Structures are given as structure tokens and as C-alpha cells.
Amino acid sequence: MAQLTYREAIAQAIIEEMARDPRVILLGEDVGKFGGAMAATKGVYDAFGQERVIDTPISEAAIIGAGLGAALTGMRPVVEIMFIDFTACCMDQIANQVAKARYMLGGQVTVPLVIRTQGGAGKSYAAQHSQSLESWFAHVPGLKVVAPATPAAAKGLLKAAIRIDDPVLFIEHKLLYAEKGDVPDSSEYVLPIGQAEVVRTGKDVTVAAYSRQLVFALEAAELLADKGCDCEVLDLRTLSPLDMAAVLESLEKTGRLVVVEEGSRSFGVGAEVSARVMEEGFDLLEAPVTRVAALDTPIPFAPVLEGAVIPNRDTIAAAVESMFVKG
Amino acid sequence: MKPDNHQLVEMLRQMLRIRRFEENLYQLYLARRIPGMSPHLSVGQEAVAVGVCQALRQQDYLLTTHRGHGHVLAKGADMNRMMAEIMGKETGYCHGRGGSMHIADVALNILGANGIVGGGLPIAVGAGLSAKCRGADAVTVCFFGDGASNIGAFHESLNMASVLRLPVVWVCENNKYALSTRIESVLSGASVAARAQSYAMPGHAVDGNDVLAVYEKAVEAVSRARGGHGPSLIEADTYRWYGHGASDNRSYRTREEENEWKKKCPIEKFKTRVLSAEIATEEEIGELEAAAEEEVQAAIRFADASPLPDPEGVMKHVFSKS
Numbered sequence: 001m002a003q004l005t006y007r008e009a010i011a012q013a014i015i016e017e018m019a020r021d022p023r024v025i026l027l028g029e030d031v032g033k034f035g036g037a038m039a040a041t042k043g044v045y046d047a048f049g050q051e052r053v054i055d056t057p058i059s060e061a062a063i064i065g066a067g068l069g070a071a072l073t074g075m076r077p078v079v080e081i082m083f084i085d086f087t088a089c090c091m092d093q094i095a096n097q098v099a100k101a102r103y104m105l106g107g108q109v110t111v112p113l114v115i116r117t118q119g120g121a122g123k124s125y126a127a128q129h130s131q132s133l134e135s136w137f138a139h140v141p142g143l144k145v146v147a148p149a150t151p152a153a154a155k156g157l158l159k160a161a162i163r164i165d166d167p168v169l170f171i172e173h174k175l176l177y178a179e180k181g182d183v184p185d186s187s188e189y190v191l192p193i194g195q196a197e198v199v200r201t202g203k204d205v206t207v208a209a210y211s212r213q214l215v216f217a218l219e220a221a222e223l224l225a226d227k228g229c230d231c232e233v234l235d236l237r238t239l240s241p242l243d244m245a246a247v248l249e250s251l252e253k254t255g256r257l258v259v260v261e262e263g264s265r266s267f268g269v270g271a272e273v274s275a276r277v278m279e280e281g282f283d284l285l286e287a288p289v290t291r292v293a294a295l296d297t298p299i300p301f302a303p304v305l306e307g308a309v310i311p312n313r314d315t316i317a318a319a320v321e322s323m324f325v326k327g
Numbered sequence: 328m329k330p331d332n333h334q335l336v337e338m339l340r341q342m343l344r345i346r347r348f349e350e351n352l353y354q355l356y357l358a359r360r361i362p363g364m365s366p367h368l369s370v371g372q373e374a375v376a377v378g379v380c381q382a383l384r385q386q387d388y389l390l391t392t393h394r395g396h397g398h399v400l401a402k403g404a405d406m407n408r409m410m411a412e413i414m415g416k417e418t419g420y421c422h423g424r425g426g427s428m429h430i431a432d433v434a435l436n437i438l439g440a441n442g443i444v445g446g447g448l449p450i451a452v453g454a455g456l457s458a459k460c461r462g463a464d465a466v467t468v469c470f471f472g473d474g475a476s477n478i479g480a481f482h483e484s485l486n487m488a489s490v491l492r493l494p495v496v497w498v499c500e501n502n503k504y505a506l507s508t509r510i511e512s513v514l515s516g517a518s519v520a521a522r523a524q525s526y527a528m529p530g531h532a533v534d535g536n537d538v539l540a541v542y543e544k545a546v547e548a549v550s551r552a553r554g555g556h557g558p559s560l561i562e563a564d565t566y567r568w569y570g571h572g573a574s575d576n577r578s579y580r581t582r583e584e585e586n587e588w589k590k591k592c593p594i595e596k597f598k599t600r601v602l603s604a605e606i607a608t609e610e611e612i613g614e615l616e617a618a619a620e621e622e623v624q625a626a627i628r629f630a631d632a633s634p635l636p637d638p639e640g641v642m643k644h645v646f647s648k649s
Contacts, residue, residue: 057487070460106422165647
């Protein structure tokens with residue numbers, strides 16, 4: 001076990017997988033010699049050089065397409081889109097090509113491609129550099145969408161993403177990169193995609209969250225514990241496919257569910273989880289599902305405005321409490 | 328590297344196969360025997376498909392457009408499986424999940440036709456990158472149209488293939504129209520081949536209706552790529568006899584213009600050459616035509632007799648283990 005930062009865990013996962021399998025290559029803007037704009041690929045270029053680590057032009061469509069074409073012809077690429085906001089520049093390649101290639105071709109190919117990106121607000125990076133767009137991609141059949149909250153999960157899930165034969169959108173969070181956590185040393189530490197994890201057991205309410213909001217959910221749970229409310233906190237980890245079994249198992253204990261996300265409220269992750277709970281676990285509910293999400297606005301620049309838009313420990317705690325006020 | 332007589336006859340045979348396939352497809356479409364959007368027919372453009380594909384080996388990769396039947400046939404795709412796919416049958420290349428615009432034969436390194444204008448160019452960069460990484464002796468050919476030379480992905484892809492020195496050959500079929508839009512009104516600089524210079528690669532303009540001229544340029548570009556010298560761009564001047572789709576009323580062009588281009592039919596031009604060089608007789612050519620037609624008819628019978636895909640299996644192939 002080692003104490004690593006989230007960004008170190010990501011680099012470690014990439015280095016381990018590239019050492020293990022010569023078909024794994026890394027592409028993206030500034031990922032090589034510079035070590036990545038978020039310093040998440042530091043050391044990879046030194047380990048593997050320009051044959052396997054490619055610093056690309058600013059060409060998001062070509063970056064994704066290059067990843068796809070290589071994945072179709074025997075490689076296992078990891079490509080980076082520097083900010084998830086920039087996926088808008090390559091949406092054809094992601095949604096129309098990568099996600100659909102296997103299906104449209106009737107199973108003649110697999111697409112073992114990982115698209116790493118990062119999103120999230122809280123640094124006043126403003127509207128075009130702060131989004132949480134996981135819902136866009138969870139809505140596209142053929143893609144898997146993963147959003148780790150801790151260094152260990154980042155390592156384990158990234159290794160899994162590289163090893164599976166399906167395209168994965170791996171969404172990091174810009175405010176998690178410096179966070180430290182225990183990370184198993186093993187180069188075989190691989191977490192299953194599609195599996196959520198209970199990170200705090202409790203009996204009164206299930207708080208399902210992911211990525212940075214998981215940190216706030218745990219903080220809210222501590223606050224609420226002092227008030228006598230015992231939260232079970234569930235780290236969703238994978239958004240598509242959702243681990244509904246884990247949600248329902250927790251709901252069976254608690255009867256109440258709060259879903260927390262950093263994406264905007266309308267048509268988001270909470271909406272999907274709510275609908276699924278209605279379909280698959282209606283009888284388990286003692287109250288309607290509550291969603292905590294960003295307001296339906298572009299992310300503002302000024303810290304005081306940004307803070308009013310995105311969820312935090314206090315808004316999560318307030319949402320949980322509101323489920324009990326009405327009894 | 329001049330083709331011998333055997334290869335010349337083969338070029339004619341391949342062009343005839345494409346012509347018969349596409350003409351029959353038009354009739355099938357009119358008879359409402361093909362589901363979905365009208366097929367995008369490549370009648371008139373056969374010399375580009377055959378001239379380029381004759382310069383390729385089986386291990387080379389091919390990407391193409393929504394108007395890709397000719398390219399796919401010229402690289403060796405099976406007519407039965409193509410026809411079945413276009414008719415949405417289980418025996419089609421993609422088990423009915425793709426249709427005309429997504430035909431692929433991955434075993435032959437045909438990575439697919441594409442329904443998005445410019446969609447295949449970034450993928451071609453990837454195939455080229457993959458070959459380079461693996462040290463594989465594989466060139467990637469990417470077909471696209473004059474319209475696609477304006478999409479962002481064209482510029483990104485040519486630039487990236489150039490800076491990474493990838494073994495890719497970019498082949499633009501300039502058939503003068505992007506649906507109804509005349510190319511002169513939307514192409515700054517007037518020439519697609521001239522854009523090659525901006526991306527530090529050779530650009531060749533060629534008569535796309537002269538199969539040997541296309542072949543010569545293709546051989547040069549493929550050889551350059553295979554030798555590790557990077558990509559090239561070929562702009563082939565040609566014309567599509569049908570509209571964008573088969574039911575397009577072609578109001579944007581004149582019947583005079585169409586007839587002028589029909590006089591430059593790539594098949595008739597090549598037939599004349601073959602006959603006057605006494606490489607084949609009228610009778611032999613007639614046999615090739617009859618064989619091509621029979622091959623298409625057999626494919627139609629195969630497709631008609633094939634089962635529809637089972638809706639119970641509709642979720643199959645979304646992911647790798649499904």
C-alpha cells in the first residue's frame with residue numbers, strides 16, 4: 001500500500017499497463033514530454049518514449065479517430081481530451097464512430113479504446129472549462145462511462161478500462177488530482193467496471209454520489225451523524241452501466257435515496273437513477289428520490305457565483321435533512 | 328510498374344462488376360426492395376475505385392464514404408454479403424445492423440464505409456498510426472469526396488498524418504457536387520490537390536475516369552507510404568451519373584452536363600483501349616459483362632433467400648461480450 005495522489009495513481013496505472021502490454025499507447029495534447037496539462041501522465045514519456053507516447057496537434061477529432069483506427073487494427077490506445085468541455089469538438093468521432101463501430105459492423109470489431117478526460121468545477125475556470133458532461137455520454141449506447149473519486153479507484157478502474165475490449169470514457173476531476181489516498185501497490189489491482197462501492201455504511205438514508213461530490217457526500221454524512229442521521233454513502237464509480245443492484249440493496253436498508261452529481265440537474269444522472277429506482281425498487285421507497293445537482297446554468301466565473309451553482313457539503317446535508325422534515 | 332495484360336483485363340472486369348452491382352441496386356431501390364435511405368450509387372466513378380485498389384495488397388487498410396460500394400467491391404468484398412447487408416438480412420456483412428453506409432469486411436482490412444462526411448479520415452490516421460507502431464507493412468487508403476475536403480476533420484487528419492509521417496494515401500473523388508452544391512462555390516483555392524501543399528505532402532490531380540492514370544498515381548502514393556515517406560493526397564476528377572441518392576431530382580445540374588460526362592465513361596474508355604491494344608476481344612469482354620451481371624443476380628437471389636435478423640438479438644454486439 002502507498003499514499004499516492006490521484007494524478008500519481010493515474011500515471012502509475014498507465015505505466016503499469018503500458019509495461020504489461022506493448023499494444024497500449026498514449027496520445028493527446030501535451031501528454032508526453034510535458035507530462036500532461038494536469039500532470040497526470042508524468043513519467044510515461046520517460047518510460048516509453050515517442051514510439052508509444054504521442055504529443056498531438058490540437059485536433060480533437062483526429063485524436064479520437066486516431067484512437068479508434070488504432071483500436072480497430074490491433075492496438076489498445078489511451079487518448080486524452082484535455083477538458084471534457086472539448087469533447088464537443090470531437091463528438092462525431094466519440095458518439096457516431098467509437099460508440100457505434102462494433103454494432104454497425106455487426107460485431108466484426110471490438111474497440112479497446114480509453115478516452116481519458118477531466119471535468120468539474122470549483123476553480124473558477126468558467127463555463128467552457130468546468131463542465132460535468134457524463135450524462136451526454138451515458139446516454140450514448142456503446143460507451144462505458146467511469147468517474148473515479150479516489151486515487152485507488154482511479155488506478156483500479158483505469159487499469160480495468162485499458163484491459164476491457166469496449167470503449168470507455170474515463171472522467172477524472174480537476175479538483176481531485178492533488179488528493180492523496182491509499183493505493184494498493186499491486187500491478188494487478190484492477191477494479192470491476194460497473195460496480196459501485198459502499199464507502200460508509202448507514203441505516204437512515206442512501207446518499208449515492210461519484211467523483212468529487214463523493215468527497216462532499218462523506219463530509220455531509222459526518223455533519224449529519226452529529227445530528228443523529230446515519231447516512232449510507234455509495235460511490236457509484238461507474239455511470240454507465242449503473243450498478244442498480246448496489247443502489248437497491250442499500251435502499252432496501254434505508255428506504256430513502258439522495259443522488260448527488262456535479263452535472264446540471266435536468267436530464268442528469270439523478271434523473272436516470274430516480275427513474276430506474278421507480279421501475280425496479282418503487283416498493284422500497286419511503287419518500288421520493290431527491291436529486292442534488294448543479295443548477296441549470298453555465299458555470300459562472302466569480303467564485304461566489306460558481307459556489308452557488310455547484311453542490312457542496314452543506315447543500316447535500318440540507319437535501320438529506322429535507323427528506324425527514326416531512327416525515 | 329506497368330500492369331500486364333492479365334491485370335488490365337482484371338481492371339476492366341472489376342469496373343464491370345461495380346457498374347452491374349450499382350445499376351441493379353438502382354432497380355432494386357425503385358422496386359422498393361431495399362429498406363431505408365436510397366443507396367448512394369457510384370456509377371461513373373468506377374475507375375477511381377479500381378485504379379486505387381489495384382495498387383493495394385490485402386493487408387492494406389481501406390476506409391470509405393457513404394458512396395462506398397465500388398471501393399469495397401474493388402478491394403475484394405463478397406457481393407452476396409454486401410447485397411444481403413443492403414437488404415438488411417442476417418447474412419449480410421454486418422448482420423443487418425449497418426446497411427449500405429456501414430459495409431465493412433474487416434477480414435479484408437476494409438474498415439468500413441461511413442455515413443458521416445469526413446468521418447473516416449480521423450480513423451484512417453489511426454490505422455496508419457497503428458501500422459507504424461506495429462512496424463506492419465500496411466498502407467491505409469482513405470476515400471472521401473470533394474465536399475469532405477471542407478470539413479474540419481479533413482484538415483486535422485491530413486495535418487496529423489503529415490506530422491506523424493503516417494503511411495496513408497488520401498483519395499478525394501471530386502465528382503463536382505456535394506449533394507446539390509457545386510464544388511466551385513464552396514471550395515476556396517479551387518483545387519483539393521493544392522491543399523496538399525498546406526499539409527506538406529504531395530498532391531496529385533488525376534483524370535479520375537482513366538483507370539490507368541489513377542492506378543499510376545496510386546502506385547506512386549502507396550509506394551511512398553510503404554517506404555516510410557509519409558502520406559500523399561490524390562484528387563481524382565470524376566462524376567457521378569446518378570444524383571446524391573437515387574431519387575434525387577438532380578435539379579442542380581443540367582442534362583447536357585450529365586451527357587458530356589457520360590461520353591467520358593471510364594468503362595467505355597478503357598474498353599476501347601483494351602480492344603485496340605488487342606488485349607481482349609469483343610466476345611471476351613461480352614463474357615466479362617455477362618459474368619458480372621450473373622454474379623449480381625446470384626447475389627440478389629442469395630439476399631432474397633436469406634433470413635431477416637431476429638429482433639430477439641437486437642442488443643447483440645453493442646459491447647464486446649454481447
